[in-house]
Amino acid sequence: MTKSKQLIKVYKNNTVRLLGLNILIIGFLFLLLIIISSLLLSKHTENSYRDMMIQTTERIDQQFGFIFNELHYLANQLQIDGRFTDESETRVALNNIINYTNLIDNGFVNSDEGIIKPEIEDKIKLDNVKNIDLLYTEDLILQRAKSIDYPNVLEFIVPYENQTTQLHFFIDIISNPTFLAFFDTLAFHDEHYIAIFDQDNHVFFEQNHLTMDDPFDYLTQIDLLFNKELNDINFNEFDDHNHSSYYITYQDIEHTDWKVILVVPKIISSAVSRELNAVLIPIFSIIALAIVILTTYISHRNAKPYNLLFNGISRISDGDYHHRIPRTNQNHYISTINTRFNIMAHQLEKYRDDVRRKTYELKQQKNFLDRIINNSPSLIYTMNYLGQYTMVNKQFADLYQLAPEEIIGKKETDINQDEKRAQYYAKLNRSIMMSGQIMATEDRQVNAAGEERWFHVNKQPINGEKADDLQLLCVATDITEMKRQADIIEYQANHDELTDLPNRKYFKYQIKHMLSDSAEDQKIALLFLDLDRFKYVNDTFGHEAGDNLLVSVSERLNQVVGDTGMVFRFGGDEFTVLTNFREDRTEVAELARNILTELTKPYNFEEHKFIVTASIGISLYPDHSQTVDDLTKFADMAMYLAKEQGKNTFRFYSKELETDISTSLRLEMDLYQAEERDELFVVYQPIFNATNHKLIGVEAVLRWAHTKLGLISTNEFIKTATDTGLIYRFVLNAFEEACQTIREWNNRGNDDLQLYVNFSERELCMEHFIESLTAIMQKTLIDPCLITIEVNEVIVTQNNRLVRKVLKRLKALGLSIAIDGFGTSYSSLTVLKSMPINQIKITNSFIDYMINDEDESTWKQLLKMKAKLNLSFIAENIETEEQLSFVNRDQWQGVQGFILCQPLTKEEFEQYY
Secondary structure: OHHHHHHHHHHHHHHHHHHHHHHHHHHHHHHHHHHHHHHHHHHHHHHHHHHHHHHHHHHHHHHHHHHHHHHHHHHHHHHHOOOOOOHHHHHHHHHHHHHHOOOOOEEEEEEOOEEEOOOOOOOOOOOOEOHHHOOOOOOOEEEEOOOEOOOOEEEEEEEEOOOOEEEEEEEEOOOOHHHHHHHHOOOOOOOOEEEEEOOOOOEEEEEEOOOOOOHHHHHHHHHHHHOOOOOOOOEEEEEOOOOOEEEEEEEEOOOOOOEEEEEEEOHHHHHHHHHHHHHHHHHHHHHHHHHHHHHHHHHHHHHHHHHHHHHHHHHHHOOOOOOOOOOOOOOOHHHHHHHHHHHHHHHHHHHHHHHHHHHHHHHHHHHHHHHHHHHOOOEEEEEEOOOEEEEEOHHHHHHOOOOHHHHOOOEHHHHOOOHHHHHHHHHHHHHHHHHOOOEEEEEEEEOOOOOEEEEEEEEEEEOOOOHHHOEEEEEEEEOHHHHHHHHHHHHHHHEOOOOOOEOHHHHHHHHHHHHHHOOOOOEEEEEEEEEOOHHHHHHHHOHHHHHHHHHHHHHHHHHHHHHHEEEEEEEOOEEEEEEEEOOOOHHHHHHHHHHHHHHOOOEEEOOEEEOOOEEEEEEEEOOOOOOHHHHHHHHHHHHHHHHHOOOOOEEEOOHHHHHHOOHHHHHHHHHHOOOOOOOEEEEEEEEEEOOOOOEEEEEEEEEEEEOOOEEEOHHHHHHHHHHHOOHHHHHHHHHHHHHHHHHHHHHOOOOOOEEEEEOOHHHHOOOOHHHHHHHHHHHHOOOHHHEEEEEEHHHHHHOOHHHHHHHHHHHHOOOEEEEEEEOOOOOOHHHHHHOOOOEEEEOHHHHHHHHOOOOOHHHHHHHHHHHHHOOEEEEOOOOOHHHHHHHOOOOEEEEOOOOOOOOEOHHHHHHHO
16 A cells, blocks of 8 residues: 555656656746737738728829819710800809719809809808909819819819810818718827828828927928929838837828828827737736646646545555446556456446346336326227236226226126127127228217217237237227317307308309209209398498398298208309209299298398398209309399399399390309309519619510310400409419419519509509508519509599508508509699609600600609609510610610510410510
8 A cells, every 4th residue: 555655756756746746847938929910010000001091092193183073074075065045044053063062062154244153051152253364275184273262172163165164163171971971081190190292292181190399390391392292102201309210101192283191190000919918918827827737637637547546446456346437538558457447346236236227127117107108098908818907008998987997807798888890890809800900980989978979099909928818908099079179169160150141152062062963853942132221221321231131031941941941142242042942933932922022121230220122043953954153143133133123123034135135244243253263363473673674574464265265355354343342352472372372473584573563543442452461472472672653643643542552551561652654644844843743654655755755854854753753664565676776775774565575474474484
């Protein structure tokens, strides 16, 4: 034991000496890293400031070049424009130039007639113009102001009309927003000095942020620099009288004899280096400390296996055979010895611990399995090949109001009072065990209380090691409530929620069932009933009164029809009746008269009393048709005839009736089935960029292709849909389809195509219109900014407050608003300003008018309106090359028409684009 302690002491001394040596090496490296980083950072910071200063003076030169070019462009435009013909027009032109050009602060016109000043109030006053200096020049001149005595003002002289007229514009570089915004972006440090010198080396602009006693002391040195030969990068240094060092950059300004300088204290770079060192030194110190700690830890870890081994030997020597040495680094030789020591001690207790653990685990598993089985909501049992229950849970025992232990060992026939059913189950269970197949089915059980319950039953065989060990596992899940809910859902799907009558879906099922099961001599009558004054009740007394009326009508219909037939609510205020009749249809007519008589009795709602009549159309099977669709259509046609012939009556269908019905009525009836027949479709009229004819959007238009009559004209189709009230649903469905299509096309990389959709005044004023559009956009995941709502110009001229309110709400959602058909009506500027519009779609007829307008006065007025209201123009219905040529101007955003592309279906559009 003494030798072991001596070895430990020697090992610890060696560890301390190694740790001291590591600390010395790390300290030396730390000092060397600090010195090198300081030198590199100082040099890098100085070079960075030199580069930034040179770039800043070059930016000033470039900006003056841009400003001179802009002034030169303005001069060229003014020389081309011929508005300076008289004093009043000249003054108006000056006002417009000064007001709409941020670069110009004031100016005047000098001509043979004298000086013309603008009628504006500005920061630069023109009270004392020096007439003696107003000499005519032949070229554009940008110089310091000589015509007026004003500090920091530039004068831009533009010759005009063969040198007899000159325009003088003034720019105050101290207060001009363009120059202020520019100079504010130049400074890259709090301390700097920027100055602009004229050709005489006089400062006419400076921006001083230097902390010096007298900033003008160093201007002498700057003047001397201009007389020296500067180096290639125009970068120098100088000292002031306080021996402070500064960096200075110098640059000639393009198009002028001016110079610009930038001065920054040299001490800034040193300050940055000090700041960086203030950050780096703590970081390096932390790294050095971490290395020392890591070295100490490694030394301690290397000594740990030896200490553990010596301690373990000592414990074993003292008789503690249960002691174990903790696991250490397995790659260490001492760790191998420690591991063998632990294996030797561990073998003594191994078998006893295994027995205890396995016994405990088996007990836990049995308890856990018992809890699962007994707490499961399913009925669970097992039985052997003889049909005896070997295990049952509490839920299965509760079915027979027994305890589980009372059932185990018994057979199905011992507990099930239904002997036939018990024998059936015993035979079925034995068959499953013999076949080895799993069976899943639904089964009905009646418990001891007489309550009927439904279960989903799963039975499967369990094979044992011996043939006698063959058993059956049954798991039954109670689905009674699920069955009830399914019945409720089915009932709700086939019945009207308001009246509790069978609905249209159940009507189709029932009539098909009656037709398929009807005998050869059986006849069926279909009565199609529509209330004549239901809309009046809804509009006058409200929807609650309308609902009460529908409930009362359904009750009266059931009372009249009774057991002789069935009553259905077809939808809205439409009802149908199915009934059988014998040879003569007189009994059907009598039923119709009884219905009309009962329905004409007064209805009461709160303190109101009103009378509602009905119109009934009747079709007969098999006299009129043997198909469901025809019988329904014929009864509907007969009902419309009853309405036309005075209402509150009934009519039987006849072939002559179908011949006499007008084309409009046939279209109206067919329109109700247009969606089911998939006759409605959307076409897309491409909209192109007016300049390069690149595709920028499409206008979605709803069309009707009748299966027999072909393509119905848009005007006739829209009118019929509007009269029937179907237009709202049609346009919303078309809008949803168009949104989905546009989103698909844009996802394929079509550069965010715009979707244009036209809505009428009636549709805009529909209840919940905005909510419906919002729901569709959310459903299709389309960005609202890609949608433009088109409104006809006629609607705009009416200045409907409700329409204006709806359009403002749509624009607030992110949609754009466009006036469609501009030029067909007269829209005043006042009305247009009140509307939240973004675009104007101009018709081809109005474009023809502008083409024939020689002085283009109409076009110019449109451009003024465009600029004032910030609008964009789109030409529509372009059909001729002359119209297209007129539209190919910068002021037009888009163009559409047959000359470029006709409306395309979705498939055609995807083929071409």
